[in-house]
Amino acid sequence: MSDDIYREIILDHYRNPRNKGKLPGADISTHDSNPLCGDEIDIHMKIQEGKIMDVKFEGRGCAISQASASMLTEMVINKPLTSVKDIDKTDILENIGLTNLGPARVKCALLALKVMKLGMVNYLASNDPVSAKILEDDTRSL
C-alpha cells in the first residue's frame, strides 16, 4: 500500500531536504535524469585527501527521488569517497524504509546513488582508469 510509502521520514526529507543547494568550488559535479519520470538530480562534492568534505544536491522530481537524494548526502558526508562504491540498491531502499517498491519507482529511489557513483567514477578515472571503468559498468547497470 503506497500510503505506507509516504511515511513521515520521506515527507520530512521531501519538504526539508538536507544538504540541498549549490556547492561553489566543488571537485565533483554530476547530473543525470530519469527520462520516464523527468526526475533530475545534480550531486556536488568537495574532496580532500580522498574524503568527502562536503556534499550538496540539486534536483526536482517526486518525493521518493528527492528524499533519497537528501538521505544519501547524509550517508556519505565525511566518509571516504571510495565508500560510495560499496553502497548498493538494498542499502538505499533500507535507508529510506522502502523495501518493496515497484520496478518503476525503484528507479526514482536509486537516481541519486547513480549520479553520485558516476561522479565518483569520473573523478577516479584520472588516477585509475581501469578500476574506474569497472565501476562505471557497475553504475550503468543500476
Add this chain to the structure above:
Amino acid sequence: MSRQQNQNLNVALIREDFPILKRVLRGNRRLVYLDNAATTQKPLSVIDAISNYYKNYNSNIHRGVHQLAEEATIEYESTREKVRKFINARSRDEIVFTRNTTEAINLIAYSWGSRNIGRNDCILITEFEHHSNIVPWQMLAQEKNCKLEYVGMDEGGHFNLAEYQEMINRNKVKLVSVSQMSNVLGTIVPMNRIIKLAHEKGIPVLVDAAQSVPHMAVDVQEMDCEFLAFSAHKMLGPTGVGVLYVKREILMAMRPFLGGGDMIKEVDKYETSYNELPYKFEAGTPNIADVVGFGASIDYLNRIGMPAVRTHEINLVRYAMERMMNIGGITIYGPLQPTARGGVIAFNLGDIHPHDLATIMDDRGIAIRSGHHCAQVLMRRLQVSATSRVSFYIYNNKEEIDLFVQALKDARRLFKI
C-alpha cells in the same frame, strides 16, 4: 444490444461490453480506468473481430485469388469505407492506413514536406502540440533550413487566434499543423477558422486529430483540411493502426513514402510504376487483423453516435471539475468551461509530484497518467515539470469520478496539504 442514438449513454450497458472493466487489481481493487487519452479499452466485438479473422479467414490481401484472400480483402477494405464515412471524406482513395498518428504525420513530412517546403519557408505549429506533431517538423526544418514557429495560447489556455493571424501574415508559411484537441489541456481549437484563415493565404493545413476524432464528430469536407491524422487505439480499436486522410489531388501528386510490395503497378529492373491510390502509400503486408478490428470499433461508436459521446464527456468533465475545484491546493490547467475542452483534465495538487500522486491512485485501482504527456514544450510554457491527467471515455461514470476525488482527498491528507 440495441442503443438509441440519443444524448444519454446507457453507461451500465456499455460497461458490460468491456471485459477488462471486470478486472480486479492487486489489493482487491476494482479497475477505474481514467487514462483514455493514452489509449482506450476494447469492447468484446473488437476483440472478437480480430480473433475471428485469425480463426476463419487469415490470409494476405489484394493479390490472392483464393476464397480466404478474397474475404480478407473485403473486410480490410470495408474498414476503409467505414473510416471514409466516419470522417466524411469524398473518396476512399483519400484514406491511407498507417501504424498510428505519428507515422501518418511523418509520412506527410517526408513525402509532401520534403518536396513542398524549402529554405526560409516556415512551418507553423502550436505550443501545445504532442511530440509527434513537433519532432517530424523539427527534423524537416533542420534538413531544409526552414523555420519552425509556434502559435501560443492565451491565459485561459485557448488557441491565440490574433497571434496566429499575425504569424501567417508575417511569415512565408507553407504548412499549418495543429492538434484539434490538446492531449494535456483538453483545449478544442477553432479549427474551421484556423483553416479558413490559412486558405486565404493559400496555406494547407494538417489536423492532428488523435484526440478529436475519437471524441466528437469530425467532418473533413466541412473543415476543408488538406491532411488529417488519427489512431485506432484511442477510439476502442486495436494498437498498430492509424489513419491518414489527404485530399485526393494532393495525394495523387505525392511521391510514395515507403517502397515495396503492394504499392506497385509494374516493377522493371530500374523503374517502377506505382499503384493507384491509396495503395501507393501502403507498402508491404499491412496490419490486416487490426484494421479488421478497427472496423468493429467504428461500428460500435456509430451505434452510440458521436454527438452522444461528446455530450457524455462534457457531463463527466463538468462533474469532475466542480468537485476538483473544491479541493484545496489544486491547479487545473486549460480552459475552465467544460464545453471548451475535451474529456481531459490535467492538474497538480499542492507540491505532490504527479508520480507520487499516480502511485497513490494506483493503490486504489485508479489508473491515471502522470508526467509530461509527450508535450515538454507545453510543460515549459506552463512552468511545470509534469502534471497528472485524467481522461474519460464512454464507459466512465460518476461513481468512478467520486472514487478519484476521494483519492485526491486521501493524497492531501497523506502529504499534509
